[in-house]
Amino acid sequence: FDSDPSLEKYEAGSEILILRMLEVGRIDTIVGSDANADYQIRKNNMQDAIIKAPFRSDVHNDIHMALSRKSSLIAQQDRIVKIMRDLHKEGFIQKIHELYWPDVIPVDLPQLDEFPVTPPISSE
Incomplete structure (x- = not known):
């Protein structure tokens, strides 16, 4: 292309x-x-x-969730990651995918707990 x-x-x-x-x-x-x-x-x-x-x-584009360092949610980063992992394990993410993209077969992704949590980028 x-x-x-x-x-x-x-x-x-x-x-x-x-x-x-x-x-x-x-x-x-x-x-x-x-x-x-x-x-x-x-x-x-x-x-x-x-x-x-x-x-x-054939190219897969990862979608990321990000928090601003200035966000009041940054202190809850670990909790947010746990919730996202739980939603994935419970099949909730798959159900959402089926609801919004019923005609698209999702690619097999690694389990969410295999995805690293990237530490905040230093402002220095």
Whole structure:
């Protein structure tokens, strides 16, 4: 895709901008992540104007949860990580996936407890 010279490509500063260009016919198609595109399409009531193709890339993009060092929640980081791991182990994350993406087969991911908790980046 990136190296195909026969394709005209445009960059946009945000996912919603590129979706609006698609909605009004300024571009013919987009390539985007399911999670972001699905959210923006639903949030902006574009379901009638935009139809997703059943394309799935072989490239997997991890989705991360982050807390600002200035957040009042930073003191509860360990508790949040435990809750996320518990939700994963209980199958809740899978149920949410099935609810929002019933036609998409999820990739097999490592168990959440195998994911490292990245320490805050030093401000020094």
